[in-house]
Amino acid sequence: MENIETSSLKDLLEKIRQKISNDDILRCISNGEILTVSEGCEDWEIEYGRDIVDIFEKLSKLVEKIR
Secondary structure: OHHHHHHHHHHHHHHHHHHHHHOHHHHHHHOOOOOOOOOOOOHHHHHHHHHHHHHHHHHHHHHHHHO
């Protein structure tokens, strides 16, 4: 049962990782690129994008510890 749960968590994390890599802002934040607000981009997109990437990284580390 534990392997199934770990596998499910791993699959969910991979889906989140794909969504991050498919989004321009989230991908740049994840890659450590410096972002500035440009035309058509709002401050909150970058601010919350950093939060999303930070939470994802912490969740990934937590799942690794669980395994």
